[in-house]
Amino acid sequence: MAAGDPLLVLDKVNKRFGGLRVIVDLDFQVNEEEIVGMIGPNGAGKTTVFNLITSIYKLDSGSIKFRGREIAGLPPHKICHLGIARTYQLVRAFLKMSVHDNVMTAAVYGGAHELSSKERTLSALELVQLESKRDVIAAHLTLSDRRLLEIAMGLASMPSLILLDEPMAGLTATEIDNLFTVIRATKEERKFSILWIEHKVDAVLDFCDRVGVLDYGAKIADACPDEVACDPKVIEAYLGEPPT
Amino acid sequence: MKALYRRLGHKGLISLGIIVAALAALGTLPFWLDVDASYTGYYLFITCVYLTVAQGWNLIAGYTGQISLGTHAFFGLGAYTMAGLWLNGIGLYFFFDVTLMVVAGIAPAIVASIIGLLLLSRLKGDYLSFGTLGLAQIVYVLFVKGGKITGGANGIYLDASYFSSMRVYYWVALLVAVLATLAVWLLTRSSFGLALKAIREDDISAASHGVNVLKYKVLAFAMSAFLAGLAGSIYGYYLFHLEPASVFNMNWLFYPILMVVLGGTGTIIGPVIGSLICSALFAYGDIYFGGYHPIFSGFLIILVMRFMPGGIMGLVSKAPALWRKKEGAVATTTPE
Numbered sequence: 001m002a003a004g005d006p007l008l009v010l011d012k013v014n015k016r017f018g019g020l021r022v023i024v025d026l027d028f029q030v031n032e033e034e035i036v037g038m039i040g041p042n043g044a045g046k047t048t049v050f051n052l053i054t055s056i057y058k059l060d061s062g063s064i065k066f067r068g069r070e071i072a073g074l075p076p077h078k079i080c081h082l083g084i085a086r087t088y089q090l091v092r093a094f095l096k097m098s099v100h101d102n103v104m105t106a107a108v109y110g111g112a113h114e115l116s117s118k119e120r121t122l123s124a125l126e127l128v129q130l131e132s133k134r135d136v137i138a139a140h141l142t143l144s145d146r147r148l149l150e151i152a153m154g155l156a157s158m159p160s161l162i163l164l165d166e167p168m169a170g171l172t173a174t175e176i177d178n179l180f181t182v183i184r185a186t187k188e189e190r191k192f193s194i195l196w197i198e199h200k201v202d203a204v205l206d207f208c209d210r211v212g213v214l215d216y217g218a219k220i221a222d223a224c225p226d227e228v229a230c231d232p233k234v235i236e237a238y239l240g241e242p243p244t
Numbered sequence: 245m246k247a248l249y250r251r252l253g254h255k256g257l258i259s260l261g262i263i264v265a266a267l268a269a270l271g272t273l274p275f276w277l278d279v280d281a282s283y284t285g286y287y288l289f290i291t292c293v294y295l296t297v298a299q300g301w302n303l304i305a306g307y308t309g310q311i312s313l314g315t316h317a318f319f320g321l322g323a324y325t326m327a328g329l330w331l332n333g334i335g336l337y338f339f340f341d342v343t344l345m346v347v348a349g350i351a352p353a354i355v356a357s358i359i360g361l362l363l364l365s366r367l368k369g370d371y372l373s374f375g376t377l378g379l380a381q382i383v384y385v386l387f388v389k390g391g392k393i394t395g396g397a398n399g400i401y402l403d404a405s406y407f408s409s410m411r412v413y414y415w416v417a418l419l420v421a422v423l424a425t426l427a428v429w430l431l432t433r434s435s436f437g438l439a440l441k442a443i444r445e446d447d448i449s450a451a452s453h454g455v456n457v458l459k460y461k462v463l464a465f466a467m468s469a470f471l472a473g474l475a476g477s478i479y480g481y482y483l484f485h486l487e488p489a490s491v492f493n494m495n496w497l498f499y500p501i502l503m504v505v506l507g508g509t510g511t512i513i514g515p516v517i518g519s520l521i522c523s524a525l526f527a528y529g530d531i532y533f534g535g536y537h538p539i540f541s542g543f544l545i546i547l548v549m550r551f552m553p554g555g556i557m558g559l560v561s562k563a564p565a566l567w568r569k570k571e572g573a574v575a576t577t578t579p580e
Contacts, residue, residue: 054452080454094445097438105438109454117435157454 003033006068007193008053008084008161013062015045015052015217022048024218026062030161035187035194037204037225040214041237046197047089049214050163053195054086055079066161081111085154086163089197091146093153095139099130102138103152110157117156124155127186144175148182155186161193168200176200180207201238205229213237270418279410283527289410289482291523292417293475296424298500298515300471303428305501306510307437308464309444310364311373313497315472317380318352320492322473323480324387325351327400339406340416340481348477349470355383356469360462368447384492399487407484417478424471429512431467440464444510472496499526502541506548508557517556 008030015023022045030036038046051057053064055076064072071079085106094102103124107117115123125131128148133141138149147167154162167183168176180203187194198204204211205225213221213228215237221228228234236242249257270288279285297315305311326348335341363375387394394400431437439460442450451457476496480486499522500515507518525544529537552559 056448056452075456076448076451077454077456080452086452088449092446092449094442094449096445097441101438101441104435105442105450105455106453108435108438109442109450109456111454153453 003031003191005032006030007032007034007066008195009065010049010053011063011065013049013052013064014060015048015057016060022217023052023059024216026214026217026219028212028219028222030193030195032160033191033193034210035196035208037196037198037208037211038214039198039201039204039211039228044214044237045217046214047165048217050086050165050195050197053079053163054084077109080109080157080159083111083158083160084163085110085157085159085161087147087150087154087165087167089165089169091143091150093138093141093146093149095137097138098134099125099136099138099141099149100134102149103156106153107156110159113158115158120156120158124152127155127189128152128182144171144179147171147179151182151186155190158190159192161195164194164196164198166197166199168198168203176203201229267422271415274411274414279414285410285414287523287527289414289417290527291519292414292421293479294500294503294523295421295515295519296417296475296478297472297496298503298519299421299424299428300468300475301500302504302509302512302515303431303440303471304464304468306504306514307428307432307444308440308461309447310461310465311369312376312465312468313373314356314359314376314380315468315500316492316494316496317383318356318469318472319476319479319496320387320488321352321355321383322348322476323483323486323491324394324400324476325473326477326480327402327486330402331400340412345474345477348480349474352473352476353466353470356466357462360465361458364461364465365458380492380497384488387488387492394488395486397488399485399490402480402484402486404484413478413482416481420474420478424474425512425516432512436460436463499523499541502545502548504555506544506555508555508560511555511557514555514557 006029010026010028013023013026014021026049028049038049040046048057052059055071055074059072062072063070066082066084069082071082094105097105100121103121104117107120107124113120122131125134128151130145130148130152133145138146141149151167167179171179183194196204196208205228208225210223211221211225211228212219213234220233220237221231223231252260273279273288274285277284297319301312301315326344329335329344329347330338335344338344359376359379363372363379367375388397390396432440439450439455442453442455443457443460447457476491480491483490503518503522504515505518506522507516508514522541525541526537529540533540548555554562
């Protein structure tokens with residue numbers, strides 16, 4: 001598995017809620033050690049894609065392959081064990097448990113690994129710089145610390161792909177800087193791939209190797225950040241049709 | 245001693261001391277108090293039976309967050325399993341036979357696993373509660389209509405000549421309640437407990453962090469049924485006459501819940517305090533107010549829900565935070 005080999009491949013994925021087609025024939029790919037952004041206007045179906053990958057929703061048709069293996073239809077915990085971790089847009093840490101217990105849960109149940117779950121918990125807490133708050137109850141953390149906590153929980157299972165769902169939403173500029181630094185440093189050390197949903201387009205364009213754009217559940221662009229930023233279809237999706 | 249101090253710390257050592265002293269006092273009680281003549285003997289016996297059931301409910305509802313309303317079915321199944329085995333001559337001693345009692349726990353645990361696989365995979369929240377209640381009522385009616393197999397509404401009679409003294413009842417119930425409390429405590433402090441609490445907090449998130457949610461829900465449900473069945477078998481030994489109306493009584497559902505909620509849901513000491521208080525209220529209420537006493541337990545439920553949803557342990561854990569607030573500092577941690 002060298003850098004650049006296909007890791008996650010979505011092929012003609014479809015999902016509808018009642019009469020509404022939320023994901024339309026979506027093809028998407030994330031390669032080993034790649035950072036891929038996924039942007040799109042509100043309601044474009046970005047989070048739905050995450051929920052399909054992590055099997056919270058069942059897809060209607062199409063296939064999702066991880067390292068060549070079909071994962072659509074597997075239960076969510078199996079998908080975690082295969083090496084896909086995720087964070088949620090509205091943080092879903094275990095609020096009444098301590099920071100340490102949150103990460104420990106993810107380490108113990110995240111799948112077998114040569115490092116012990118204690119070691120993985122400590123190293124994840126160190127990477128996101130939350131060691132000093134290990135005994136704090138998650139409910140008492142600030143939003144930015146909760147986001148870091150969720151990232152630590154993801155790291156504890158030693159994933160090869162992390163799905164980040166708008167990690168920057170609601171954070172101040174300083175907190176965003178800090179989060180970037182943490183993610184960059186972590187990525188340096190662990191060499192995983194990232195699929196990143198973000199509303200802050202400029203952040204994604206700076207950080208990612210490649211960006212896919214969703215609009216009404218269909219992919220309208222998929223290229224390097226510079227190209228995507230100039231794509232008239234993308235500009236139209238965000239700003240509306242140009243006046244004629 | 246030094247090693248113990250290092251492990252437990254100051255507070256832990258005091259708690260350990262209190263627990264050892266309380267257990268020593270309770271364990272030797274029949275030697276300095278006539279448990280047959282005094283009402284206290286029965287009171288403590290029934291408290292221990294309730295506590296065993298309550299710790300089981302605490303495990304599934306308090307720690308795992310799955311509000312089951314089927315406890316009375318497992319309690320009754322345990323009692324009937326014990327009686328059925330006894331009457332068919334299975335077991336060595338019949339009267340307080342450890343094998344019979346363990347099987348009386350395992351039978352409802354198996355039923356709970358089957359029910360759990362069907363219900364816990366499909367229902368959540370209120371729907372799960374009503375689903376378990378519905379199934380419990382089905383079990384009750386099956387026993388009422390069971391004809392010769394279950395003895396129908398008249399139930400089963402056991403050989404009451406075995407009864408000699410409350411002493412053995414008291415000791416067995418105390419031992420089982422202590423073991424049940426210890427087991428739940430150890431379970432919830434292990435990595436198994438992490439999975440249960442994670443499911444309680446957010447089951448979707450737990451699943452995406454690798455927890456096999458259904459497996460742990462079913463395991464917790466089966467263990468809670470095991471404890472209910474075990475308690476049911478002890479109560480069956482006390483009754484000698486088992487009828488559906490008594491061992492499947494909804495009191496075996498509601499009273500343990502009240503005890504857990506009053507003491508503090510999802511804490512280990514809460515149910516102990518709750519069961520001591522509640523069974524005192526029920527027992528003495530019954531003596532002094534007769535048939536009216538459920539009015540008081542009803543009021544108690546309303547008051548607890550309104551003023552202390554965290555139960556007594558909730559108040560205890562809040563006290564230091566309230567104190568700090570008075571002094572102007574912000575609390576950063578609270579115990580569960």
